[in-house]
Amino acid sequence: MRIVINFGRVVRPGQAALVKEVVAMGASRCCAENAQNWRNAFAAKSLLRPGKLVKASRFCRACAETGRNGGIGSTRRGRFRQRPSRPPAGIARIDGRGRIWPRSLVPTDPLRPTRRMPKTKTAAEKQRTLPIAAAAIPLHELTDGQEADLFAVLSAKTTLTTKDGKPYDRVTFRDAQREVSFPIWSDAPLAAACRDEWQVGAFYKLRALYRETNYGPQLDIRRIRPATDEDRDDGFDPAALVPASRFDPEEMFAQLAEIVQEHVADEAVRELVAAVLDDNRELILAIPAATRNHHAHRSGFLEHVLSVTRTCVYLADKYTELFPDLQPPLDKDLVVAGGVLHDIGKLRELQTTATGAEYTPAGTLIGHILQGRDILREVAAEHPIDPDKLLRLEHVIVAHQRLPEWGAPKPPMTPEALLVHYADDIDAKMQMMVNILAEDTTEGPLTGNRNPMGQKIYRGPLPDGADDQ
Structure with a gap:
């Protein structure tokens, strides 16, 4: 016997909408009849999710066994509890949340072939194939939460270790007026490229999100590649990225x-x-x-x-x-x-x-x-x-x-x-x-204290019109 049960919005107050198609193979008549007049959608969801309790008063043991992967344990207070064990043969994982269903309940459509996922490119391959063509914005002009293309020089790269013993790299990018230092964790998509390809003293074009954090300014890098002479049309100037004295x-x-x-x-x-x-x-x-x-x-x-x-x-x-x-x-x-x-x-x-x-x-x-x-x-x-x-x-x-x-x-x-x-x-x-007064972006009359002097500095109220600049 093959019964298709369609149930939509939950009618009980306070329950969220539940939309799902359940294909039941081999269910007993009592539960099939009950399913035709399905008024408790939440209980239906519980029946088909392992690790939940199913009321025996609503479903017979045969249907519970069918919907609960055949893993029914002892009866306690009128409820069936699933035995915690490895799923037996014939069990398939069919959704991204890791729920386990019997293969007999897996919906299949012979007219819809299984889609094959394309091969995933590595982070390094993505960086080499994705062009960065937008006009760049100087690093020192970025504001908190702004994402933009920019040119910067990698001024430092140091390999360190976390408290758990995991290695990571702390990198520093800068232009002539701002320096941004942040970690590249070992499990980040760019970790391998950072370790093997990024060179201290080299110039790069980045697409990144600039953020002001409690640990100082940081960049969330979306794309990165070495800067070339062809980037000069977009504003690449090596001399503008290396700080120098104002005086001759x-x-x-x-x-x-x-x-x-x-x-x-x-x-x-x-x-x-x-x-x-x-x-x-x-x-x-x-x-x-x-x-x-x-x-x-x-x-x-x-x-x-x-x-x-x-x-x-x-x-x-x-x-x-x-x-x-x-x-x-x-x-x-x-x-x-x-x-x-x-x-x-x-x-x-x-x-x-x-x-x-x-x-x-x-x-x-x-x-x-x-x-x-x-x-x-x-x-x-x-x-x-x-x-x-x-x-x-x-x-x-x-x-x-x-x-x-x-x-x-x-x-x-x-x-x-x-x-x-x-x-x-x-x-x-x-x-x-x-x-500090030139580079600190803390709002208010005082700067932060994460600076070479280790203290806050009073800048006073902003002059009229300063917010518009």
């Missing part, structure tokens, strides 16, 4: 050399400082001041040193005038020379890359403070100065970061070293604060 490096170098000539009165000290600058001119013109946090852009070292030296000139003049009776007198030559040379060891601590700078082995193992003293001693061997002045100048370099946790072997122990330290510190901190 040649002009900054000339201004620094002029300050040395004008404000260092001792000829031996002046020649020593000029020799250090001339011997390292090319590196000084290009290298960043750091890998992150402050002046971490092309020519950032020179920009920072010039600013610190100008502040040193001001402080030396101010405190020489304020404390004319200081003994020994404040040595302006050492203050200015210390401003120029305080970070000179970074020429060996860092090396330039396509996206900024990275630490050299010597930079990692020794740091820039001791290497700065080494450079000074090497040049002083060819341009000797008074031994006491050389010692004081070495101390300026060694003590300019003041705190041991910042890498300083000694705190400032001379007035000259103290002035250079604070000139250096205020310039670095001011640059950090400027960057």
Whole structure:
């Protein structure tokens, strides 16, 4: 006997609409008659879903066995419970929710052949075959929730491990004004391409969703491929993706050399400082001041040193005038020379890359403070100065970061070293604060505290019309 039961909207109050066609093969007459006058659609659904209880008062055991995969256990309070066991032979899974039906109840239509699913492409194949043709939007102009095409440089990629021991990659994409760092989990579609194909320092075109999260800005990458010269028509410009100083490096170098000539009165000290600058001119013109946090852009070292030296000139003049009776007198030559040379060891601590700078082995193992003293001693061997002045100048370099946790072997122990330290510190901190105010997208009068300074910064109420910009 073959009975087709069609039931539609549930009539009982509070039950959702239930639309399903049930094909019953071999059901007993009592249940077939009951099914013809089906008023409890919810009970019908329970009959055909394993793991549910079926009221014995409504369905006989034969029908329950037919609809419950033949797995009926003991009777308790007028209900049949399915025995938890592996489905016997003849059972088929027919829906995406994992429900198990007897093959005898599986609807079949000989006129509708089974559709074969197309072969699924890998994530890497999709990236190679899907073009990205839309005009790009700069990364630093994206707002929270905006999806767009953009160009960016992969500035960092690090393999890390979760608490569960699963590896993942943390990648950093950036343009000249914004940096976005986020994880690529090992089970993500792009994990294999990230691990095997993405190269640090390479330029990419992405289609991605930009999001502001509690962990900083992130990108949900939809598509990605290497950028080519053909993308220049869509706005691809490598120079616009690598951060650089706002000022011309040649002009900054000339201004620094002029300050040395004008404000260092001792000829031996002046020649020593000029020799250090001339011997390292090319590196000084290009290298960043750091890998992150402050002046971490092309020519950032020179920009920072010039600013610190100008502040040193001001402080030396101010405190020489304020404390004319200081003994020994404040040595302006050492203050200015210390401003120029305080970070000179970074020429060996860092090396330039396509996206900024990275630490050299010597930079990692020794740091820039001791290497700065080494450079000074090497040049002083060819341009000797008074031994006491050389010692004081070495101390300026060694003590300019003041705190041991910042890498300083000694705190400032001379007035000259103290002035250079604070000139250096205020310039670095001011640059950090400027960057935070420019890049933080937190709404309200205060920025977030996930930044290099580790604190919130008050920006105040927005000026009139700022929301429209």
